[in-house]
Amino acid sequence: MSIQQFKKVGVFRCGNIASSPLFELLLDELADRQDLKTRTVTTGAKMAVEDVEEALPKIFEFDPDLIVFISPNPSIPGPAKVREKLSGCGVPSVAISDAPGKRVKADLEKQGLGYIIVTGDPLIGARREFLDPIEMAIFNSNIIKVLAITGVYRMVHQEIDKLIYAIKNGLSPVLPRLIIDVNCIRDNSDFKNPYARAKAMAAYELAEKIAEVNLQACFVEKESDKYIPLVASAHEIAQTAARLAEEAREIEKCGDTLKRKPHSKDGKIKVKTSLMVPPALDEEFYRKPA
Amino acid sequence: MSIQQFKKVGVFRCGNIASSPLFELLLDELADRQDLKTRTVTTGAKMAVEDVEEALPKIFEFDPDLIVFISPNPSIPGPAKVREKLSGCGVPSVAISDAPGKRVKADLEKQGLGYIIVTGDPLIGARREFLDPIEMAIFNSNIIKVLAITGVYRMVHQEIDKLIYAIKNGLSPVLPRLIIDVNCIRDNSDFKNPYARAKAMAAYELAEKIAEVNLQACFVEKESDKYIPLVASAHEIAQTAARLAEEAREIEKCGDTLKRKPHSKDGKIKVKTSLMVPPALDEEFYRKPA
Amino acid sequence: MSIQQFKKVGVFRCGNIASSPLFELLLDELADRQDLKTRTVTTGAKMAVEDVEEALPKIFEFDPDLIVFISPNPSIPGPAKVREKLSGCGVPSVAISDAPGKRVKADLEKQGLGYIIVTGDPLIGARREFLDPIEMAIFNSNIIKVLAITGVYRMVHQEIDKLIYAIKNGLSPVLPRLIIDVNCIRDNSDFKNPYARAKAMAAYELAEKIAEVNLQACFVEKESDKYIPLVASAHEIAQTAARLAEEAREIEKCGDTLKRKPHSKDGKIKVKTSLMVPPALDEEFYRKPA
Amino acid sequence: MSIQQFKKVGVFRCGNIASSPLFELLLDELADRQDLKTRTVTTGAKMAVEDVEEALPKIFEFDPDLIVFISPNPSIPGPAKVREKLSGCGVPSVAISDAPGKRVKADLEKQGLGYIIVTGDPLIGARREFLDPIEMAIFNSNIIKVLAITGVYRMVHQEIDKLIYAIKNGLSPVLPRLIIDVNCIRDNSDFKNPYARAKAMAAYELAEKIAEVNLQACFVEKESDKYIPLVASAHEIAQTAARLAEEAREIEKCGDTLKRKPHSKDGKIKVKTSLMVPPALDEEFYRKPA
Amino acid sequence: MSIQQFKKVGVFRCGNIASSPLFELLLDELADRQDLKTRTVTTGAKMAVEDVEEALPKIFEFDPDLIVFISPNPSIPGPAKVREKLSGCGVPSVAISDAPGKRVKADLEKQGLGYIIVTGDPLIGARREFLDPIEMAIFNSNIIKVLAITGVYRMVHQEIDKLIYAIKNGLSPVLPRLIIDVNCIRDNSDFKNPYARAKAMAAYELAEKIAEVNLQACFVEKESDKYIPLVASAHEIAQTAARLAEEAREIEKCGDTLKRKPHSKDGKIKVKTSLMVPPALDEEFYRKPA
Amino acid sequence: MSIQQFKKVGVFRCGNIASSPLFELLLDELADRQDLKTRTVTTGAKMAVEDVEEALPKIFEFDPDLIVFISPNPSIPGPAKVREKLSGCGVPSVAISDAPGKRVKADLEKQGLGYIIVTGDPLIGARREFLDPIEMAIFNSNIIKVLAITGVYRMVHQEIDKLIYAIKNGLSPVLPRLIIDVNCIRDNSDFKNPYARAKAMAAYELAEKIAEVNLQACFVEKESDKYIPLVASAHEIAQTAARLAEEAREIEKCGDTLKRKPHSKDGKIKVKTSLMVPPALDEEFYRKPA
Numbered sequence A, B, C, D, E, F: 001m002s003i004q005q006f007k008k009v010g011v012f013r014c015g016n017i018a019s020s021p022l023f024e025l026l027l028d029e030l031a032d033r034q035d036l037k038t039r040t041v042t043t044g045a046k047m048a049v050e051d052v053e054e055a056l057p058k059i060f061e062f063d064p065d066l067i068v069f070i071s072p073n074p075s076i077p078g079p080a081k082v083r084e085k086l087s088g089c090g091v092p093s094v095a096i097s098d099a100p101g102k103r104v105k106a107d108l109e110k111q112g113l114g115y116i117i118v119t120g121d122p123l124i125g126a127r128r129e130f131l132d133p134i135e136m137a138i139f140n141s142n143i144i145k146v147l148a149i150t151g152v153y154r155m156v157h158q159e160i161d162k163l164i165y166a167i168k169n170g171l172s173p174v175l176p177r178l179i180i181d182v183n184c185i186r187d188n189s190d191f192k193n194p195y196a197r198a199k200a201m202a203a204y205e206l207a208e209k210i211a212e213v214n215l216q217a218c219f220v221e222k223e224s225d226k227y228i229p230l231v232a233s234a235h236e237i238a239q240t241a242a243r244l245a246e247e248a249r250e251i252e253k254c255g256d257t258l259k260r261k262p263h264s265k266d267g268k269i270k271v272k273t274s275l276m277v278p279p280a281l282d283e284e285f286y287r288k289p290a
Helices: A049-061 A077-087 A099-110 A133-150 A152-168 A182-188 A194-220 A224-254 A283-287 B049-061 B077-087 B099-110 B133-150 B152-168 B182-188 B194-220 B224-254 B283-287 C049-061 C077-087 C099-110 C133-150 C152-168 C182-188 C194-220 C224-254 C283-287 D049-061 D077-087 D099-110 D133-150 D152-168 D182-188 D194-220 D224-254 D283-287 E049-061 E077-087 E099-110 E133-150 E152-168 E182-188 E194-220 E224-254 E283-287 F049-061 F077-087 F099-110 F133-150 F152-168 F182-188 F194-220 F224-254 F283-287
Strands: A007-013 A036-042 A066-070 A093-098 A114-118 A177-180 B007-013 B036-042 B066-070 B093-098 B114-118 B177-180 C007-013 C036-042 C066-070 C093-098 C114-118 C177-180 D007-013 D036-042 D066-070 D093-098 D114-118 D177-180 E007-013 E036-042 E066-070 E093-098 E114-118 E177-180 F007-013 F036-042 F066-070 F093-098 F114-118 F177-180
Touching (some): A007 A049, A007 A152, A049 A077, A049 B036, A066 A152, A077 A093, A099 A177, A114 A152, A133 A224, A133 B152, A152 B133, A177 A182, A194 C224, A224 C182, A224 D224, B066 B077, B066 B152, B077 B099, B099 B114, B099 B177, B114 B152, B133 B194, B152 B177, B194 F224, B224 C224, B224 E224, B224 F182, B224 F194, B224 F224, C007 C152, C036 C049, C049 C077, C066 C077, C093 C099, C099 C177, C133 C152, C133 C194, C133 D152, C152 C182, C152 C283, C152 D133, C194 C224, C224 E224, D007 D049, D007 D152, D036 D049, D049 D077, D077 D099, D099 D114, D133 D152, D133 D194, D152 D177, D152 D182, D182 D194, D194 D224, D224 F224, E007 E049, E036 E049, E036 F049, E049 E077, E049 F049, E066 E077, E093 E099, E093 E152, E099 E114, E114 E152, E133 E224, E133 F133, E152 E177, E152 E182, E152 F133, E177 E182, E182 E194, F007 F049, F077 F099, F093 F099, F099 F177, F133 F194
Parallel strands (some): A007 A036, A007 A066, A066 A093, A093 A114, B007 B036, B007 B066, B093 B114, C066 C093, D007 D036, D007 D066, D066 D093, D093 D114, D114 D177, E007 E036, E007 E066, E066 E093, F066 F093, F093 F114, F114 F177
Antiparallel strands (some): E036 F036
């Protein structure tokens, strides 16, 4: 494959969810993929319309073959502006979002955007008495672990991998319309041991519960005596969910049944199970998108 | 503070280290800071000269007041190109890097760049038989937790906060020349309980060990029978280090002595200890940079 | 106090919730209380109208001073029959129930019954492919631990203790109208350490989540491939919730701040904190009900 | 099977042991058994002769086909009175008890009663400085978990299931004469993995040790400085025993070898191992009692 | 103190108990004590009369000021021979032993020997199907941890320290007659937190239970199907006991209340609590032996 | 084999490393070997030339067939004296040592001594503010567990077993020249599960790290504020390493794949895997040394 065959994925982030910080690395975890480049622009924690208007255009300047847009709650003005701009831009685009994304599902479809909605990517406990940079980072660490182990990150990168595969092969990409809830985890995750899967599902259910508690704590309760214990409890759940997910993975290690799917240099997904055995091309994966 | 008083931090990333994915969120964890915006451009996993040349210019287009550049090993061509471009750019710039950064310390100083070198931000076990997107994400989750809890992220955001403070107040920013090794953790972390601190230091020492093992596994050993067990053991250490760091934090919870330092809306750092008590302005912090 | 001054609590159970199996022991944990006797009649797992009609009359034959009725979902026919019979019986009566009890709150009030509704006493994963006697017992063990540690059992026995106190002293008992949700835990539990309380609240929130998952698994999903993983995940949450509750209690042990409230022989509640110090009369408790 | 074919098990409890609170639920864990009803009468924590005399007669009024009597130490007056009354009552009766029951083994046999003596169902740490309702409930939670996982509850319900089977089929029930000690656990529990079994046995041995420590603490030591640490240590052992039992079960989950034996609607015991596979009739079980 | 004032402790071991392998290191943990030397002779695992007769004389050749003899079960021929030889030897001698030592307590006293009997230093699970060198070492590791943390090693070295102190000061040494059972742990250990102490006591009680199980497994059961599970369960208890002891110590770390008693260069015991504070002379210790 | 055929291993220790305290027990873990006796002389914590000169001669008096000398750092005067004396003594001799032993590898070879250098047997945190007898014992307990589980003790006893086998069979013993580093663990340990092996390797890597930290703390840092946290962190790593090793072993238990190699009475090594199956002669082992 010659250098001009690199496909380019433009990633635009505004605000943060745990599906976001490692996203582009999921596509090229070994940093040696020769069919793909990613270019990301982000507005950090900010997600106002003016942030979007300043930053989003840079993405188009990179001339991407595919755009992925990640933000919390895509119904509020900033992310809505992004959706609007992506809608007519001529580049296949996918929005990745948290549970409130379900509310704009119909809009996303009308706007011609693909979407992956992760119901277990919860609102953080954003109360100044509780959340400082360290607590924020720990929360993200915990949720990242949950999303990685339960299979969310797998589904996310596979959806994007399918699009890239289509684009590379001159096929028309079928944009994902995917809601990753616990049933989706149940039906699609890679666990061999049924108890490992049950623990992973439990971890995901916990992540969903966090959102519910933090919503109450951040938007309903007004007194710090009421909301501090709530956000603190939500972050305890996050820690517990991460441990539970880890437990699930440890069970698979016990049986040497942990499935790994590294990208090859040419971007194809390989697959392996026994740790000491080399990965092979994931035939099953390439049978499906065909 | 009126809107035009927003200071802008431009963040440029190429390649990934665990100090990187959440960096800009550390500066504005509550997403309500009214004195600061961040704009980030990244080349994902790639860090070649051509990636840098395509992406770095966008940062300048954002007209930043301060630039932070984060990458692994700043001595190799891509990051070296970034350093070169930042050197004469007229915007105060800081490089954040992992242990190999120590080798270019003198260069960084000559180039007029500030630096923060995190010796406990280790090389990942990048072997295709082992590292897939999920394993990569879990590793980052673990190291993020270690860097957050041990105090690395605290030191990082405080260094940047000091620069922003200086810029906002028309003072000449003193660029950091900081190597965060275990002694630095010992002398600067926020632990009240000495055993919590010892556990945090142990977690950090483990993180340093990971780098050593992965270096051997990724660059010295040639046969998969030799290097797979090594990268697998390095990632086990990462998991263990994260747990140990968590243990440290749990001890502080036991005594309700966990220190929190949220940013206020105007960007000032506040500080608090007892969970149920509101944060106050961190006088100590603002006495130091004066 | 002479022997005839024993007050008698009649307990009637049909079906099981985790608030049920140890209920009467909560009132006389040292088995030496000289002001109180309990007599219980239960229909085991069964809760049909015919079971109620056969067994409930025995309670009245014991001539109780107070009746406590415990069952899941008090809106279905069997428990509804119990409520109806208790309504006009002339003995002060209290219903203890799980979350579905909220639906009949108004009815309970109209019927003149007191109530304690425990939102974190979840539906069990009653699917034959999963639930056998052992799994059932383990689930109850886990939820019992959660209810005990988070403070639910404390609130329950204190409410009944207040009624007995009133009856013994010829006062008119004020029947409880209590919904024990996570806010109630937050505001009423005995934790000294705020992180212990947060962990306990998290455990309780997990217990609420179990109910939600099991509801889906037991009443919505029809295929075993769908519902087995769900009930299994719900019971994993139960195990996790029990551990989290235990963690909360361990924190209080660390500070020797665990509050204990044993009953004295004359039925009064005593209170103590430091383990090696004897309990004293709980003045605060007796100030409140007066 | 028509409705009149329901067999009725009368359960009488006085005082509490951990074999007691969930007993009748073990027989009908899915609450849908159509061949069996249970009716329970209990005197709560109290176990004096007068309590027995008031409450026991109600059991006979239910006209049971089988009576199960559960109490601690069946040699003391109250339980002795129960044994005496059951002895000539004409209904097959079984006593379930803790280790002191071994002392009256010969009496039980002479009285024509079956018995199941659970040596690992230990005396609680009943000292007012330590035991409050919460501590009592937690202790029971822990021992319930031990008895469930180690196989005690399995043996108990199977013994009763055999009796019911005989009664239903017009056979003469052979009353159990069973002492469940650690050797019994070793020889009869359902573990597939030998280390899981060893951990379960260890948990049971710990439960036996608790009894020994609490006996010393409750009946020998007179000063609170002496007995408080002892009861506290005994309850720490209970917590540890529960965790160890849980570890045993987790090992079986790792291999998907956990055996489950749910009751079918017609009361027959089914059996299954792989979680995702449906249970089948337990041929082995029905071969044995024939 | 000049160099010739070194006192010499002769240590003789035959067979092994967990009080043995680190004994002499307990007296000089920093290897810089200038008032004491130890010389040890051991017969390894063997403890026959002929082993004793060959090896014991070497101890006398070292011309010791004090002799410590450590072995399991001092009633059997080999150790009995040692006792006999030490009895008339003119050097103050102390026997350290496990629980069976209680049987020869009177003999020891008659023989003029001091003794320290450690009831929680249990028989190992010496069955060839189970015990290999690794299992043996792990068992010792676990029991060493239990004996160290619960306070047994503290009591042991302090008893010997007192004797050395007396000998150095020309006082007549009062030989110890000490049975270290759980009551002794309760009354003499250094824990500040009462729950830490309770956990330590629990760990010690577990260690006692191990002995009981292994006795059954090694000397009563004849079939491997019977004894393998028993020794395996005993070693699981050992692992659990070590964890429980560790938990006790972690609690003290939480409060920074861990007591440390290092030897000074001149052999005096120092004492300290807060980790960051230097140790001071242990006045209390030297008040007692005076 | 008649009694005179006992071979005698003389063991000389000065100073302590974790490879030392249980060494001779590794050779005869069941204490019933009929081909081997061990005689040990040790100087305790002391390792000066004068200690060696007084104690070492006793070993020769035992007339051993093989001598094993164990000490830390064999390059310093005391151990150097031992090496010198063993060099010309005519008895095959092997030195076992920690990492600094690598420095005298060439000397050892020149002196005709075999050697086993254990790079993961770390320097203890010998600072008086931290290390007391209890802390010393706990550290040894942890490292013993690491060395036992990771396979170090296995390699050590097998090397000695081979020598004894040769001596017994009149063959010329080939003295070992073995450096046990993590690669050696990787290539020679008995783990069946690759993740168990990875965890064991991680534990060993941690043990190596401890040495590095303690070296800094004991020999470089001069102020207690600097070195106390370092030694404390090193001992936290030791505890963590022990847990990680234990985790590795637990994984093998999960699969019933734990390999055991007990000595038979005639000294031959047997081998077994499934716990309930008897050990068989380890053919593989005896094929190798032939």
